[in-house]
Amino acid sequence: MSIQIFILSKLMEDNNYPYKLKKQLSEPIPLDELGGLTESKLYYHFDSLAKKGLIEPVEIIKEEHRPDKQVFAITDKGREALPKLIYKMFEQAEGIKDMVVGLANMKYVDRDQVVEILEKKLKTIKDGWERISHFEQVKTGKESETIREFLSGYLSTKTEHTIEWLERLIIHIKQGEI
Incomplete structure (x- = not known):
């Protein structure tokens, strides 16, 4: 759930693509490694959010000799779901360490x-x-x-x-x- 909250909160700020978010998480502190977040997990959660209608692809960036980058935007349904997911995270948290992503996104609740x-x-x-x-x-x-x-x-x-x-x-x- 925290990965999906992270993705939705980043898309509230601006359209984005999975690889760029992964890179943001790894610099300057390798938070992706500390949290066990692999690129495949991140892509999985983007796909899951898209299937739920919380985000949608809005653009494909093509670069020579590079894989295409699918850019996503948050949907109205995603904007509505984000606070609910954050509340649910706080309710289910077993300790403060489980609340970090929610605490970082207090502006949405x-x-x-x-x-x-x-x-x-x-x-x-x-x-x-x-x-x-x-x-x-x-x-x-x-x-x-x-x-x-x-x-x-x-x-x-x-x-x-x-x-x-x-x-x-x-x-x-x-x-x-x-």
Whole structure:
């Protein structure tokens, strides 16, 4: 989904073709490699978006001794779908790392709606932690003590870290900084 949001957001700015977007992703930081985005994946997502009617080919650039470049534009249906895809991304995200493309495209969504989604996610995490945090007080036999302490420390640290950064993110969005 994040690749398709990336493509649609780039096409909101200007018509484009897959190879050019791939090149933009690889410079100056190789984000394409870090995200495992191959050229074939990018072409696949362009094709998928075109089949859904969210983008359409508008031009073919022909260059001597080079493959033809099919230029795409976003459709009205694509403009309408982009915010919905971004909201869905925030809803399905398991962590902030899964929200990066949505955060980079906040200009296409209602900030209050994103905050609402994130606050709901934060409440779910806090409620879940409240239910299982008593795990630290569970008495176990000597053979299980080390694993209980390890898991308790790991889960506690991870959950507290997640809550802290999600709270910070919500504040930044509310203040219009992201």
